[in-house]
Amino acid sequence: SQQGEEDPQALSIQEGENATMNCSYKTSINNLQWYRQNSGRGLVHLILIRSNEREKHSGRLRVTLDTSKKSSSLLITASRAADTASYFCARRLTGRRALTFGSGTRLQVQP
Amino acid sequence: DVKVTQSSRYLVKRTGEKVFLECVQDMDHENMFWYRQDPGLGLRLIYFSYDVKMKEKGDIPEGYSVSREKKERFSLILESASTNQTSMYLCASSRQGETQYFGPGTRLLVL
Numbered sequence: 001s002q003q004g005e006e007d008p009q010a011l012s013i014q015e016g017e018n019a020t021m022n023c024s025y026k027t028s029i030n031n032l033q034w035y036r037q038n039s040g041r042g043l044v045h046l047i048l049i050r051s052n053e054r055e056k057h058s059g060r061l062r063v064t065l066d067t068s069k070k071s072s073s074l075l076i077t078a079s080r081a082a083d084t085a086s087y088f089c090a091r092r093l094t095g096r097r098a099l100t101f102g103s104g105t106r107l108q109v110q111p
Numbered sequence: 112d113v114k115v116t117q118s119s120r121y122l123v124k125r126t127g128e129k130v131f132l133e134c135v136q137d138m139d140h141e142n143m144f145w146y147r148q149d150p151g152l153g154l155r156l157i158y159f160s161y162d163v164k165m166k167e168k169g170d171i172p173e174g175y176s177v178s179r180e181k182k183e184r185f186s187l188i189l190e191s192a193s194t195n196q197t198s199m200y201l202c203a204s205s206r207q208g209e210t211q212y213f214g215p216g217t218r219l220l221v222l
Contacts, residue, residue, distance in 0.1 A: 033210065042115075042201055042213035043154075088153065090211075097161055098144060098169060099211060103153035 006089055006102040014110050019076040021105040023089035024069075030092045032065060033099065034074050037086045046074075046087075081111040114138070115214040117202050122219045130189040132217050134202030140212075142205045143185035145169075145177065147198040148216075154201065160185055161207075192221045 005024045013019055023032070031050045035043040047063045049056045049072065056063050062075040076083055086106050090099040118133035134143065144159040146169075156169030160179040174196060178186045185204075189196055199218050203211040 035211075035213075040199075040216070040218075042215045043203075043211075045210045045212070048210055097142065097167070097207075098156050098159050100156075101146075101154035103151060 006105055008105060009103070010106045010108070012108040012110065013079055015079060015081055017079055019079050019083070019107055019109070021074045021087050021089075021107070022071060023073070023091075023102060024071045025091045025093075025100075026070065028094040029067075030094055032063075032072050032092070033090045034061075034063060034072075035088045035090060035101075037088065037104070039085075043088065076107075079107075079109045081109050083107060084109045115202060115204055115212050117200075117214040117217050119217050120215060122217055124189075124192050124219065124221050126193060126221060128189075128192050128221075130192050130219070130221075132187040132189075132200055132202075132219070134185045134187070134204075134214055135183055136185075136204040136212070137183065138204060138212065139182065140204040140206055141182075142207065143179065144203045144205075144211065145175075145185065145187045146201045146203065147171070147196075148201055149198050157187065192219075194221050197221045 033048045034046040037043045060077045065072045086104045088104040115136045145157045146154040158177040160166045176188045202214040205211040
């Protein structure tokens with residue numbers, strides 16, 4: 001796929017556990033962004049990481065970027081039932097104005 | 112507080128009808144986007160606009176057109192709706208290369 005891959009496609013964990021989602025891409029990027037989507041809703045921006053950054057944090061979220069491996073990961077620590085949602089990574093490819101989204105990871109956090 | 116609104120949450124149309132989906136943002140963003148979202152395919156870019164009256168085709172523009180006469184409003188037009196255009200349509204806006212803000216989505220059913 002030109003978009004790259006996200007894995008896993010689905011993830012089910014217990015409340016309190018950590019959740020890790022991965023995103024890979026195939027061409028160079030300016031930045032990579034993670035979004036969250038609750039069922040049937042629009043997407044909400046979580047974190048943006050630029051190509052010259054390696055790690056960013058926001059509350060319980062930690063995003064890493066490895067440009068040599070063309071991959072990123074999103075870690076949600078101490079997950080809560082309210083974290084149940086789909087998570088998408090979006091790449092801003094070099095030379096493109098728009099973002100390229102993957103097909104997402106569906107996270108289910110069991111109370 | 113940023114806001115992107117879409118004219119309808121749910122829409123039912125008949126094959127061959129002309130369909131207008133409206134999107135309005137109140138953040139004075141240059142860029143506006145239309146995506147469609149289908150199960151297992153993630154978000155796919157239909158069209159985007161980087162200025163008033165300016166537009167670029169996305170990955171799946173066939174069967175769609177767009178209009179941006181004012182900075183805050185971006186319309187998606189299905190000239191002759193077909194059943195394979197049944198989908199969730201998401202509008203977003205952003206400043207250059209940055210975070211995208213999404214509307215709540217329009218779920219379109221074409222019978």
